[in-house]
């Protein structure tokens with residue numbers, strides 16, 4: 538790859554796909570990953586035609602132990618110089634914890650936490666050595682909440698992503714490498730269906746933002762070197778609101794918002 542390279546996980550749909558379009562329009566070559574190669578191939582054809590982007594596709598299930606290491610090996614075979622890592626792939630599951638599938642829980646923690654963490658670990662040394670680079674971690678508005686009864690594991694994984702991103706950003710101050718956490722609220726993507734979130738009051742009551750707007754906010758925030766990006770005014774309010782309410786009250790409200798209805 539001759540141009541600057543960006544690695545984007547979960548580029549086959551939703552926010553990840555919109556981020557890929559933004560990076561391509563800005564002249565990056567891309568390394569994209571997901572399980573559905575046909576969608577990645579379609580995206581690759583679109584971006585090659587529109588911008589002459591070189592897109593390398595890695596098909597991988599990254600919800601497995603040590604997937605970060607395997608993915609980084611595959612990335613390194615393509616280029617030793619990654620300018621941007623976008624940890625976007627993530628899944629949710631609107632379920633009561635005591636009856637939630639152990640397999641779903643395991644995979645969610647691997648994908649949302651372990652793979653994101655190890656990919657970041659593998660990407661950073663060359664960025665620090667070079668004195669430039671960007672990490673864009675897709676967290677969630679859920680990360681600001683004291684907890685998500687009805688979606689407990691998902692909320693906890695996103696609190697991890699936010700906390701982790703803040704901490705390494707602080708460690709990397711003055712290194713030339715920026716770390717940004719993108720924290721979207723409800724967004725119209727496949728997530729609504731795959732996480733079962735469409736049945737919750739949260740998704741029924743709120744008007745989900747479109748993925749393009751969310752991706753653009755994250756992309757611009759990353760370019761400006763922002764630590765946290767919460768797209769949308771209502772979401773910004775919701776991100777700070779737990780600071781002004783009792784934890785028990787915030788949890789009770791979340792429990793109601795995350796209850797599943799037929």
Ligand SMILES: NC(=O)c1ccc[n+]([C@@H]2O[C@H](COP(=O)([O-])OP(=O)(O)OC[C@H]3O[C@@H](n4cnc5c(N)ncnc54)[C@H](OP(=O)(O)O)[C@@H]3O)[C@@H](O)[C@H]2O)c1
Nearest residue numbers: 547549550551552571572573599600627723724726727728
């Ligand atoms: N939509 C929302 O309301 C919302 C709100 C806040 C935060 N977020 C976060 O935004 C990020 C992107 O989600 P989205 O809303 O754009 O949902 P989406 O349309 O469902 O996209 C999820 C992406 O992750 C990939 N992925 C899922 N499981 C994978 C696996 N095991 N291995 C490899 N790739 C996998 C999917 O690709 P394949 O299926 O092809 O593998 C897909 O490209 C997630 O981290 C999510 O938690 C979403």
